[in-house]
Amino acid sequence: MDVLDAKYPFFASAREAVADAAVSLPELVATDAPAVERGRERVERALLDGTVESESGRFPDESDYDTQGELLSYPIARILVSLLDSEPAIEKYAAAEAATAMDRVRGDLATDDGLRSVPTPTVTLDDLLDEFDLEDAVRAEGTAPRSGSAVGGSAAGRAPVGSGGGGAGPAADHYRVAVGAYLSLTSPSWGESWRLVNRALADGAVRLPRDDLLRALESAVTERVREGLPFELADDGGIAAELESGVADLKRLLSERTYAGPVDVVAPDLFPPCMTNLIEKAERGAELSPPESFALMAFLVGIGMTPDEIVSFCADTSLDAEGIRYQTEYLRDDRGTQYPPPTCETLANYGICHNEDDHMQVAVDPLAYYEKQVAAADEITDWRERRADEGSENEEGADATD
Numbered sequence: 244m245d246v247l248d249a250k251y252p253f254f255a256s257a258r259e260a261v262a263d264a265a266v267s268l269p270e271l272v273a274t275d276a277p278a279v280e281r282g283r284e285r286v287e288r289a290l291l292d293g294t295v296e297s298e299s300g301r302f303p304d305e306s307d308y309d310t311q312g313e314l315l316s317y318p319i320a321r322i323l324v325s326l327l328d329s330e331p332a333i334e335k336y337a338a339a340e341a342a343t344a345m346d347r348v349r350g351d352l353a354t355d356d357g358l359r360s361v362p363t364p365t366v367t368l369d370d371l372l373d374e375f376d377l378e379d380a381v382r383a384e385g386t387a388p389r390s391g392s393a394v395g396g397s398a399a400g401r402a403p404v405g406s407g408g409g410g411a412g413p414a415a416d417h418y419r420v421a422v423g424a425y426l427s428l429t430s431p432s433w434g435e436s437w438r439l440v441n442r443a444l445a446d447g448a449v450r451l452p453r454d455d456l457l458r459a460l461e462s463a464v465t466e467r468v469r470e471g472l473p474f475e476l477a478d479d480g481g482i483a484a485e486l487e488s489g490v491a492d493l494k495r496l497l498s499e500r501t502y503a504g505p506v507d508v509v510a511p512d513l514f515p516p517c518m519t520n521l522i523e524k525a526e527r528g529a530e531l532s533p534p535e536s537f538a539l540m541a542f543l544v545g546i547g548m549t550p551d552e553i554v555s556f557c558a559d560t561s562l563d564a565e566g567i568r569y570q571t572e573y574l575r576d577d578r579g580t581q582y583p584p585p586t587c588e589t590l591a592n593y594g595i596c597h598n599e600d601d602h603m604q605v606a607v608d609p610l611a612y613y614e615k616q617v618a619a620a621d622e623i624t625d626w627r628e629r630r631a632d633e634g635s636e637n638e639e640g641a642d643a644t645d
């Protein structure tokens with residue numbers, strides 16, 4: 244087992260590493276090994292925070308990083324999420340595993356680009372494409388079609404594990420993706436620009452900037468994680484029985500933190516300071532970090548806004564419509580929002596909350612704080628009504644000048 248297996252536990256090589264290690268999962272669970280608690284944390288953070296990164300923040304290049312525990316926590320998490328018996332939970336878990344993995348991939352590629360020099364094992368784009376059998380479907384723009392070898396025109400094959408990657412060399416800005424692969428990796432529901440008709444298409448290949456290619460690959464990771472879930476687990480004792488209390492804890496946590504229904508009123512003046520700060524930051528044109536944009540989107544979905552409303556609400560910010568639609572897709576289910584935004588504690592850890600006016604005393608998360616504010620307000624004008632009024636005034640103004 245090596246660090247790359249722990250970083251990317253859905254890779255085939257990681258599965259083999261688990262099999263080769265001949266570790267008994269029931270035994271791990273029975274002895275309450277560290278992997279079990281980490282597996283539980285993985286699911287909890289996936290469902291509540293949209294990431295599976297450990298709150299301890301240990302990184303693979305730290306000496307006390309528990310490679311084996313980290314890797315084994317993945318199959319444990321998959322068992323736990325199966326036992327939750329909830330389709331939205333599975334979707335959310337798979338999306339969080341994929342989002343976390345792709346954050347790591349971006350970090351690895353930055354290393355390969357020479358933008359930073361951390362001596363940890365990294366994957367290359369070649370590795371990722373090979374993993375999903377896409378090596379012949381994607382090539383860096385300006386390079387010859389791959390003939391069983393390189394992506395991007397450099398040396399072939401998977402970089403030796405632990406080498407720091409380097410198989411793809413400096414990354415290209417644009418790639419050509421075979422149209423079949425493009426259609427299976429992407430969805431028109433991500434926004435207009437993802438519709439094939441809006442992409443440059445030549446010789447059976449779609450032209451994609453690197454960021455879009457990575458977003459498309461994130462869906463391949465989501466699919467890989469999603470595969471085989473939920474497991475069928477016998478409920479006659481064994482591992483399901485051993486994990487019963489962990490599953491009960493997760494269910495309790497979810498029911499405590501799942502709202503009966505969204506507040507369904509949009510009153511920006513009553514938003515908690517953390518969300519106002521994020522909106523103002525985006526209005527200044529600054530990019531939000533992934534935890535920041537996740538927290539903001541989860542909050543806006545949580546108060547009952549539709550993706551269209553969020554796009555309109557964020558029209559004058561650095562947040563782009565496609566990114567908003569992509570993120571909100573995983574935050575909504577048929578009943579509206581299933582999972583609330585991260586807790587105040589988590590947001591404080593990310594530096595998003597500064598606990599203004601000490602109001603952590605009154606709420607566990609921004610949505611709970613907002614609900615209290617709404618309940619205490621005398622009169623509220625919903626932003627949606629204001630927007631509708633402004634729209635009809637503009638129409639009347641236009642008619643008057645016709």
Ligand code: SF4
Nearest residue numbers: 515517587596603609
């Ligand atoms: S205490 Fe909670 S609601 Fe208030 S600013 Fe911090 S994260 Fe937001």
